[in-house]
Amino acid sequence: MSASSPIGYPLPWAPAPDIPESWAALGERPLQEITLPSGDPALLVTRYKDVRRLFADERLSRNTFGRASRVSASNDLFGDPNIDNDPPRYLTERSVVMRAFSARRIEALREVVKVIVEELLDAMEAGPQPAELMEAFAYPLPILVICHMLGVPPQDRPKFRRLIDGFLSVSALPEDEVEECRKQYWEYLAELIDAKRAEPGDDLISDLIEISREDPSKLTAYQLQHWVKTLLIAGYVTTASQLGTGMAVLLHRPEVAAELKADLSLVPSAVEELLRYQMMGTSLGTLRYAVEDIELLDGSTVIPKGSTVLLSQESNMDPAEFDDPLKLDIHRTDNHHLTFGAGIHFCAGAALARMELQEATEGLLRRFPGLRLAVPGEELKRPVGGFLAGYTEIPVSW
């Protein structure tokens, strides 16, 4: 292995919604030693082609519990000794869940999303300016959509949001408070699933209960609860963070925003480019564990067996894959970014997220052609000590 001395990860952000030059420079070495927020070591794979390949490499296990480095010292995040995220078990469970995420099912949901977007924009328009985009729009939209999809009662939404925010603390909360949120969230899910068992509805949780009842070998009761936990978290924070970050990046460049406002048919390619450019403001990503030595494409660098590995989102800035990678180009075609991963762990909610981001972006720009940041981009605040980056507040006017 040839790697340099360790650097802290996540990398420092630029003050404004820009990409620091240091990210692109990462690719000078295919493998970079990093130190996670826990203080534990890991190896960052930096080049697009290596990352693309390794996402599909079963020698990198997702079952990290108890053997790999940890992201956080106070929070084991998704570590669960009862859950094995490797095939073949994982594939069986995943295929049960994925039927809810086919293109046809997502397109059927698009009409629901359009209505939610309009209602949120109505409320925003009726309120004072500047509005706070995260609270008024970016958080509520994915929460309402995933709750609709899973069948979470509306009155439970504030509660589960509070618990998830606590659960996703990396260093913002002390260990006992994280643990309390995790415990309460798990108990809440058990109650929710029991209620659906007693009274099934036309929703994903009810569907999964039915599959689990018919054939428990496909999905045990524990696995069912684990998937509901994961889908609720993943369907909420990631999309909210990406929506806010994407708008901040866009509105920080008024000339690009103007171009998009003038031609809303560019929304899908703009959404892809915003996903490539600053995925959720960057996050810590998912750790993997090398069960064997793995050689990288340069033929001389090896990930040693037993290493904790992070496949970098910064590989979306690899000049060998993307022309002028530090430029935000909403016309970019063939944008095969790795923001949703690849291989068997490819983000289950990618099609849902894309659809929501498209409807949200188009709705915002159509309703508010004068939409702009109400503070300079350099003054937007990043959250401290959470799993995702993004921005805590995005004041906007129109």
Added chain:
Amino acid sequence: MGSLRVSADRESCVTSSLCVYRLPQVFDQDAEGRVLVVDEQPPDGLLRELQRARRGCPTRSIRLEGPGVEPDEAGEATP
């Protein structure tokens, strides 16, 4: 009818839906969300888009054969 041949591996498919969105005239999904090829011999004019769909598939589950088909990118794993 073209001379292109398209096939897809349902076993390795992970329901990204990317091929369905890109080329709905060629790809669809079954009730479980797994890929179905609805036109196994699409017009030659779709070659470029088909190659992009193959490239974009997260599990490399799409296969193309026929004149003019470029080899899949070197250095990237096939499942």
